[in-house]
Amino acid sequence: MSIKIRNISKTFGKFAALNDVSFDVGSGELVALLGPSGSGKTTLLRVTAGLEFAEEGKIFYGEKDVTDRSAYQRKAGFVFQHYALFQHLNIFDNVAFGLRVRKRSERPSESQIRARVEQLLDTVQLREFAKRVPAQLSGGQRQRIAFARALAIEPEVLLLDEPFGALDAKVRKELRHWLRNFHDTTHLTSVFVTHDQEEAFEVADRVVIIDKGVVQQIGTPAEVREHPANRFVEEFLDLDHDPVPA
Amino acid sequence: MAGAITFFPTKAARVRRATAESPFVKVILIGILVVFFGLFLILPLVTVFYEAFSQGAVVFFKSFDDRATLHAIWLTLVTAAIAVPANTVFGVAAAWALTRFHFRGRSILISLIDLPLWVSPVIGGLIYVLVFGRQGWLGPWLQQNDIQIIFALPGIVLATTFVTFPFVARGLIPLMQAQGHKEEEAAMTLGANGWQIFWRVTVPKIKWGLIYGIILCNARAMGEFGAVSVVSGHIRNKTNTMPLHIEILYNEYQFAAAFAVASLLSVLALVTLVIKTYAEWQAERQLRAAAESGE
Numbered sequence: 001m002s003i004k005i006r007n008i009s010k011t012f013g014k015f016a017a018l019n020d021v022s023f024d025v026g027s028g029e030l031v032a033l034l035g036p037s038g039s040g041k042t043t044l045l046r047v048t049a050g051l052e053f054a055e056e057g058k059i060f061y062g063e064k065d066v067t068d069r070s071a072y073q074r075k076a077g078f079v080f081q082h083y084a085l086f087q088h089l090n091i092f093d094n095v096a097f098g099l100r101v102r103k104r105s106e107r108p109s110e111s112q113i114r115a116r117v118e119q120l121l122d123t124v125q126l127r128e129f130a131k132r133v134p135a136q137l138s139g140g141q142r143q144r145i146a147f148a149r150a151l152a153i154e155p156e157v158l159l160l161d162e163p164f165g166a167l168d169a170k171v172r173k174e175l176r177h178w179l180r181n182f183h184d185t186t187h188l189t190s191v192f193v194t195h196d197q198e199e200a201f202e203v204a205d206r207v208v209i210i211d212k213g214v215v216q217q218i219g220t221p222a223e224v225r226e227h228p229a230n231r232f233v234e235e236f237l238d239l240d241h242d243p244v245p246a
Numbered sequence: 247m248a249g250a251i252t253f254f255p256t257k258a259a260r261v262r263r264a265t266a267e268s269p270f271v272k273v274i275l276i277g278i279l280v281v282f283f284g285l286f287l288i289l290p291l292v293t294v295f296y297e298a299f300s301q302g303a304v305v306f307f308k309s310f311d312d313r314a315t316l317h318a319i320w321l322t323l324v325t326a327a328i329a330v331p332a333n334t335v336f337g338v339a340a341a342w343a344l345t346r347f348h349f350r351g352r353s354i355l356i357s358l359i360d361l362p363l364w365v366s367p368v369i370g371g372l373i374y375v376l377v378f379g380r381q382g383w384l385g386p387w388l389q390q391n392d393i394q395i396i397f398a399l400p401g402i403v404l405a406t407t408f409v410t411f412p413f414v415a416r417g418l419i420p421l422m423q424a425q426g427h428k429e430e431e432a433a434m435t436l437g438a439n440g441w442q443i444f445w446r447v448t449v450p451k452i453k454w455g456l457i458y459g460i461i462l463c464n465a466r467a468m469g470e471f472g473a474v475s476v477v478s479g480h481i482r483n484k485t486n487t488m489p490l491h492i493e494i495l496y497n498e499y500q501f502a503a504a505f506a507v508a509s510l511l512s513v514l515a516l517v518t519l520v521i522k523t524y525a526e527w528q529a530e531r532q533l534r535a536a537a538e539s540g541e
Contacts, residue, residue, distance in 0.1 A: 071434040078435035084428035087535050088450040098436035
């Protein structure tokens with residue numbers, strides 16, 4: 001399912017976090033929101049998920065206007081930087097959470113839930129950890145569980161807020177490849193926020209570069225590198241000093 | 247009285263610093279502490295039980311075979327059964343609102359929650375007499391409609407609720423502040439509604455802080471003397487709670503009976519202490535877990 005972001009503006013007090021932001025994420029695309037800290041990229045992702053609301057503009061999932069729906073009605077898969085796993089629940093129950101809170105009429109049976117959760121734990125290769133609690137897992141393992149939990153509700157879009165930001169370099173690289181492979185097999189429309197250009201260029205189909213709440217450039221990694229739209233993009237990507245071969 | 251209450255004190259460092267006291271000073275300080283503890287806390291507590299059984303176990307148990315005493319115990323239980331759940335709901339709501347939202351007047355509100363800890367309990371009772379009493383603001387209207395609040399159960403419950411208001415909220419605010427609300431947000435994106443988020447995510451997260459607050463609130467509700475004394479009117483078999491009843495028995499020279507009832511309240515205090523310590527320990531664990539998973 002595609003995502004359409006139309007003329008989104010949001011302020012925190014006097015600070016304009018987002019200023020007339022518009023772009024589309026095509027169905028099955030993997031897009032990175034890239035920008036320095038404080039650029040508004042996380043706010044934009046949270047507005048897209050319904051965790052925060054913009055003062056102006058509209059959000060569409062496919063043709064559906066979801067602007068006034070809150071997060072629990074939009075049901076976008078969301079992965080947080082610091083995992084946000086339920087500390088008091090074991091891994092299995094964490095992944096099953098989204099299925100168990102469904103209305104009775106839509107809720108799968110307990111055996112269906114079991115099958116689905118086990119399949120997801122296989123996907124993230126952590127099936128043997130089902131009975132552990134989050135505190136017993138490493139950062140990389142926790143983030144994989146957070147993926148599995150977000151996927152359990154069969155979301156039509158996946159939103160990731162600095163998903164690798166809290167991990168060390170090696171694990172970050174592994175998970176990056178894992179995400180790209182996962183996306184290549186499922187083609188689930190995905191948006192992820194990052195401040196790391198290497199990560200954005202390596203993983204994403206297209207990159208949206210944001211600064212001061214304004215979109216600076218949208219394009220494929222090659223386009224952005226070869227034709228930076230303005231001075232900010234050039235400097236942020238450090239193209240003057242260290243040209244990356246296209 | 248609830249003078250000094252510490253919520254989840256942090257552990258001091260063990261390393262001896264240049265500023266640390268000499269062993270001699272240490273011994274003196276610890277000595278003073280032990281003497282103080284013995285004289286002002288342990289000895290009186292032992293005395294309560296000693297006096298209660300001074301005329302034998304038969305007299306002790308006979309003290310409870312008395313209509314006025316049983317009524318006082320019953321009234322205390324009823325009062326706590328209303329005031330504690332009410333303050334649990336207030337406390338959770340207050341802590342939730344104060345830690346989730348940043349609004350103007352927030353810090354004033356946090357201070358106001360503490361108000362019952364600063365003012366004398368007598369004043370806590372008096373304000374209700376001034377509002378609901380015969381000569382009070384609402385007195386004439388209440389009389390016309392035949393509603394009695396002062397010198398009746400509603401007054402006792404109001405005064406008790408006032409005095410015990412801070413405990414639940416104060417226990418929860420630091421905990422909920424440290425935990426943040428990422429887990430609640432995660433639950434929201436997974437399709438949970440507000441009610442489900444509260445019961446399945448928030449309550450388990452704050453469970454031990456909540457139990458800690460409730461148990462302190464309950465102990466204070468059952469033991470409150472000053473505020474209740476003002477609004478109760480001390481009518482035997484009607485508006486006498488356990489603490490008030492103890493005073494009456496004592497003034498009537500029924501020492502064994504007075505101490506027998508007092509020992510019951512003391513047992514409550516000891517049970518509270520045990521549960522409180524355990525809950526505090528668990529709450530600290532939850533806080534640590536929050537700190538670890540947070541950053």
